[in-house]
Amino acid sequence: MTLPAYSMCLIACLGQQSPEVVRPFMKPMDFDPKLIALDWPVLRAGFMSLIPISFMVLVFGAAFGLAATQTGMKNWEAMLMSAFVFAGVAQFAALDSWGTQVPILSLAVTVFAINARHILMGASLYPWLMHMPVKSRYGVMVLASDVNWAMTLQAFNQSKPGLGILLGGGLALWIFWAIGTWVGLIFGSVISNAKAWGLDMVMGCFLWAMTLSGPRTPRILWIWLAAALAAMLAYRYLPSNLHVISGALAGGLVGALWPEESTRDH
Numbered sequence: 482m483t484l485p486a487y488s489m490c491l492i493a494c495l496g497q498q499s500p501e502v503v504r505p506f507m508k509p510m511d512f513d514p515k516l517i518a519l520d521w522p523v524l525r526a527g528f529m530s531l532i533p534i535s536f537m538v539l540v541f542g543a544a545f546g547l548a549a550t551q552t553g554m555k556n557w558e559a560m561l562m563s564a565f566v567f568a569g570v571a572q573f574a575a576l577d578s579w580g581t582q583v584p585i586l587s588l589a590v591t592v593f594a595i596n597a598r599h600i601l602m603g604a605s606l607y608p609w610l611m612h613m614p615v616k617s618r619y620g621v622m623v624l625a626s627d628v629n630w631a632m633t634l635q636a637f638n639q640s641k642p643g644l645g646i647l648l649g650g651g652l653a654l655w656i657f658w659a660i661g662t663w664v665g666l667i668f669g670s671v672i673s674n675a676k677a678w679g680l681d682m683v684m685g686c687f688l689w690a691m692t693l694s695g696p697r698t699p700r701i702l703w704i705w706l707a708a709a710l711a712a713m714l715a716y717r718y719l720p721s722n723l724h725v726i727s728g729a730l731a732g733g734l735v736g737a738l739w740p741e742e743s744t745r746d747h
Contacts (some may be wrong), residue, residue, distance in 0.1 A: 542661020624651025
């Protein structure tokens with residue numbers, strides 16, 4: 482999927498859920514500890530729920546593996562990158578500057594810009610994660626990605642346990658990404674062009690489905706519009722990879738200035 486289109490899907494999710502970032506933290510009496518339960522059945526259910534979309538992640542992992550070989554990266558280097566970095570777009574961006582001498586500073590700035598959205602993703606989950614010990618809090622976020630974050634936030638907002646999706650589902654995505662990288666390193670020429678099969682649209686369609694399953698009030702529609710306009714302007718006039726964070730911040734600002742009826746009444 483093209484980066485602008487994919488970003489718009491993610492921005493819509495962030496913008497729609499932005500009130501959770503700016504809303505005052507839940508009082509202890511309002512919090513249900515079952516929402517952050519984390520045991521084997523919960524992890525297993527989260528793992529299994531992300532298996533279908535993980536097959537698409539495998540394909541993109543294979544595309545990365547193929548691109549890595551074409552760049553001259555060694556097989557073990559590509560596998561280590563997928564295992565320890567686990568950030569698809571950032572890994573592809575790293576390939577653009579890969580060579581005998583890697584520009585560390587510019588690479589770090591690029592990767593930070595691409596993944597800056599995780600700051601907002603983490604903040605959106607904080608009203609629930611704040612009830613966990615600090616080590617556990619960071620532990621469940623280590624495999625956070627766009628897909629399991631969106632599903633986790635949806636579960637929390639529906640008063641359902643979400644950490645199984647965040648950690649268990651993240652584990653499924655991570656495993657399939659690593660396997661896909663290996664497949665691409667060995668058999669990558671078979672799926673060298675994922676766009677030809679329409680596979681580049683899968684992630685975007687998934688995120689749109691997650692977004693449209695939420696409320697569609699005038700307030701939400703204005704949040705989407707603000708996020709979309711800010712993202713398009715940032716994509717046109719700002720440095721690369723800043724349009725996602727710009728759109729999310731714009732949507733969040735509208736959400737903060739236009740509180741929900743229940744929040745205003747409270």
